[in-house]
Amino acid sequence: MKFNVPSKTLHSYVSAVSKVINAKNALTILNNFLFTLDGDILTVKASDMENSLVGRLPVTGAEGSGSFCLDGRKIVELLKEMPDQGITFEIDDDNLEVKISYPNGLYNTVAINGLEYPVTTEPEEGETITFTIPTDQVIKGIENTIFAVGTNDLRPQMMGILWDIKPDKIIFVATDTHKLVKFTNGMTKPGVECSFILPLKPATVIKNVFGKEDEIKITVSEKSVKFDSPSFTFDCRQIRGAFPDYNRVIPQNNPYSLTVDRLSFLTAVRRVVVFGDGGNGLVKFKLAPDNLTLRARDNSYGTSGWESVPCEYSGQEFMIGFGAPYLIEIFSTISTTDVVVKLSDASHPAVCMPAENTPDTELLILLMPMNIVD
Numbered sequence: 001m002k003f004n005v006p007s008k009t010l011h012s013y014v015s016a017v018s019k020v021i022n023a024k025n026a027l028t029i030l031n032n033f034l035f036t037l038d039g040d041i042l043t044v045k046a047s048d049m050e051n052s053l054v055g056r057l058p059v060t061g062a063e064g065s066g067s068f069c070l071d072g073r074k075i076v077e078l079l080k081e082m083p084d085q086g087i088t089f090e091i092d093d094d095n096l097e098v099k100i101s102y103p104n105g106l107y108n109t110v111a112i113n114g115l116e117y118p119v120t121t122e123p124e125e126g127e128t129i130t131f132t133i134p135t136d137q138v139i140k141g142i143e144n145t146i147f148a149v150g151t152n153d154l155r156p157q158m159m160g161i162l163w164d165i166k167p168d169k170i171i172f173v174a175t176d177t178h179k180l181v182k183f184t185n186g187m188t189k190p191g192v193e194c195s196f197i198l199p200l201k202p203a204t205v206i207k208n209v210f211g212k213e214d215e216i217k218i219t220v221s222e223k224s225v226k227f228d229s230p231s232f233t234f235d236c237r238q239i240r241g242a243f244p245d246y247n248r249v250i251p252q253n254n255p256y257s258l259t260v261d262r263l264s265f266l267t268a269v270r271r272v273v274v275f276g277d278g279g280n281g282l283v284k285f286k287l288a289p290d291n292l293t294l295r296a297r298d299n300s301y302g303t304s305g306w307e308s309v310p311c312e313y314s315g316q317e318f319m320i321g322f323g324a325p326y327l328i329e330i331f332s333t334i335s336t337t338d339v340v341v342k343l344s345d346a347s348h349p350a351v352c353m354p355a356e357n358t359p360d361t362e363l364l365i366l367l368m369p370m371n372i373v374d
Contacts, residue, residue, distance in 0.1 A: 068113025
């Protein structure tokens, strides 16, 4: 086999595909890329047995066909340091000796027969559902929810993003029991109805790999989900089980409304929590008409701090506590100038939302309060 390919083009593909490879694999061969040459198309595949990512790119001067495996880390590092110019791969079909050459250098290694790479994609069983949506809307749904994905192995259904697909919209939901985020995207009309839970790792791969693609074709089967674009195909196993009923836990009657400047509030929380308890990050909020006071204290070190933040609030006076790390995540995810927080009392969750949603979308984030002692 023989083919030519631009070094930086190949580097962009192997870098993307490498995101599937685990730091430690039960099977050593999974540390490798599977290269397959078919005509003038080269495919690069990586897998961790649960997720499989394939990139496709054109090559020139192709001779022969077949497949071979090369160490993923070495190939990525080599191509990263290569100048932007054409390189030639020559593979001896008999002994699998590989020569990687360009005008200023030559590298030799030995490949593994591609037939030894395990079959990692299970055949689809039962009925499948297929729809196509713009990539930017997929990524926006992931970016708005990924920070709330749970990490508790005892609650596996929460360790991913729920895609609740309706004929006229897609609802993305994630929760870790401390916070819940629901992002509704009505810009896309899938025309089908189904749901699946996408694990955290595949969600991260999609966000990092498919950004330059225009559209993604999504195929949902009983156990897995396939994301397909002209350059990449990504097969991943979905999380089995029932996601919590998110509509049931979202408060429908929070009578008090607080409106704050997002950046002013965010920076104030970051400053105040420096002098608070580093263990739980508790920040107390005292709400009064058009006045919001933030307080934090660490009794162990005798430190404390408070700040007053401009706001619009006309509800009942009361005090409520929240974990600063959660607030920082939420107010960093919302992008509008002002944020509206709906409240009822110190024991019920707050609902945070942008002051204005973009057309045909709705972002809603629920945050559980912390117990406070005055």
